[in-house]
Amino acid sequence: MMKAAHRMESIPFSGIRKVFEEVNRRTAAGEDIIHLEIGRPDFDTPAHIKEAAKKALDEGKVHYSSNYGFPELREAIAQKLGKDNGLSYDSATEIIVTVGTNEAVFMAMMAFLNPGDEVLIPDPCWLHYFYCAQMAGAVPISVPVREENQFNPQIDEFRSRITPNTKMMVINTPNNPTGAVYSLEALEELAQFARETELFVLSDEIYEKMVYEGTRHFSIGGFPGMRERTITVNGFSKIYAMTGWRLGYAAADHELIKAMIRIHQYTTVCATSFAQWGAIGALEGPQSEAAMMVKEFDRRRKLVFTALQEMPGIEVVEPRGAFYIFPNIKALGKSAEELSSYLLDEAKIAVVPGTVLGEFGTDYIRISYANSYENLEKAMERMRTALMKLTG
Numbered sequence: 001m002m003k004a005a006h007r008m009e010s011i012p013f014s015g016i017r018k019v020f021e022e023v024n025r026r027t028a029a030g031e032d033i034i035h036l037e038i039g040r041p042d043f044d045t046p047a048h049i050k051e052a053a054k055k056a057l058d059e060g061k062v063h064y065s066s067n068y069g070f071p072e073l074r075e076a077i078a079q080k081l082g083k084d085n086g087l088s089y090d091s092a093t094e095i096i097v098t099v100g101t102n103e104a105v106f107m108a109m110m111a112f113l114n115p116g117d118e119v120l121i122p123d124p125c126w127l128h129y130f131y132c133a134q135m136a137g138a139v140p141i142s143v144p145v146r147e148e149n150q151f152n153p154q155i156d157e158f159r160s161r162i163t164p165n166t167k168m169m170v171i172n173t174p175n176n177p178t179g180a181v182y183s184l185e186a187l188e189e190l191a192q193f194a195r196e197t198e199l200f201v202l203s204d205e206i207y208e209k210m211v212y213e214g215t216r217h218f219s220i221g222g223f224p225g226m227r228e229r230t231i232t233v234n235g236f237s238k239i240y241a242m243t244g245w246r247l248g249y250a251a252a253d254h255e256l257i258k259a260m261i262r263i264h265q266y267t268t269v270c271a272t273s274f275a276q277w278g279a280i281g282a283l284e285g286p287q288s289e290a291a292m293m294v295k296e297f298d299r300r301r302k303l304v305f306t307a308l309q310e311m312p313g314i315e316v317v318e319p320r321g322a323f324y325i326f327p328n329i330k331a332l333g334k335s336a337e338e339l340s341s342y343l344l345d346e347a348k349i350a351v352v353p354g355t356v357l358g359e360f361g362t363d364y365i366r367i368s369y370a371n372s373y374e375n376l377e378k379a380m381e382r383m384r385t386a387l388m389k390l391t392g
């Protein structure tokens with residue numbers, strides 16, 4: 001039989017997608033299942049963004065763009081990074097428009113990791129970091145982030161895992177799956193650590209605008225001594241409800257971009273041209289719909305947090321960002337996988353077992369509140385009834 005490459009041996013099919021496909025199968029068979037497993041805004045892309053892409057199509061913007069992306073989009077991204085993040089990047093040489101933030105992560109790992117290099121990754125996490133690192137031949141190293149610290153990273157956990165092979169550290173704030181937003185102090189410590197140990201820092205800021213109750217997001221790339229080592233990645237999927245458009249970007253010092261652009265050139269070449277014009281519409285147009293979505297996510301966050309706090313056998317930390325909540329289910333006496341299956345069968349709600357989000361996620365389930373308020377109300381009620389049944 002024809003065999004896949006060795007590098008694929010440790011790369012599983014995505015655990016979240018597995019849940020998603022099982023749920024879709026059941027939905028098609030007539031089951032009324034509420035989706036709480038997928039990180040996809042339930043809103044439509046705002047109309048002015050669609051119009052900008054339609055106009056681009058009508059104007060014949062259907063050919064390759066520069067490998068870096070259209071200059072107009074890069075300029076809009078540079079402006080945004082300056083205004084929102086305190087990051088100063090040259091739109092001509094320091095920004096690459098990518099096919100989703102996913103591609104930006106992959107590109108950074110492929111460009112900077114040698115076989116055997118180690119990457120420090122806060123765990124639980126969005127597991128793409130693990131598998132992208134492995135596809136580059138590198139070794140992902142789990143660094144636990146713990147509930148007792150509101151899932152903020154602890155510098156000692158990073159320090160104790162450094163070896164001569166450590167090459168990169170990943171930061172994702174606001175965080176998927178914990179909803180943590182890293183504090184300024186935590187980020188300053190991580191920056192200090194990265195400078196001392198000469199690490200690359202991959203900073204995934206895709207949820208930066210989804211922060212609640214006055215919580216602030218900080219971009220580590222703007223801290224002293226971080227420009228030369230940080231790759232900031234971000235995208236349009238979440239905040240503008242554009243997951244299917246597949247648009248993101250990487251911003252970094254020109255020296256770093258020079259390596260990454262070659263991965264991009266030989267894989268995707270450029271992001272879809274007319275979609276890029278939609279992204280320009282997103283950045284330059286009104287931000288009111290994005291703000292409305294964040295407000296609605298906050299309302300849902302409160303609903304789900306309050307409901308979970310009152311459920312038997314559940315401990316829960318209040319999330320401050322993104323659209324996930326990560327309750328501890330250990331007291332229920334079932335594994336995360338067993339509980340997720342039970343909730344799917346009994347309550348008809350789909351959640352992600354923490355086990356598929358890292359070795360330190362085993363006592364948790366991830367609930368995405370990117371679903372309508374009404375569905376969330378229904379889902380929480382169903383979950384409460386199912387857990388009552390379980391706990392007697």
Ligand SMILES: Cc1ncc(COP(=O)(O)O)c(C=O)c1O
Pocket residue numbers: 039099100101102103126172176204206234235236237243246247248
């Ligand atoms: C932390 C994180 N980064 C990146 C992505 C992927 O973003 P994109 O759709 O831009 O590829 C996701 C999607 O779930 C995510 O949770």
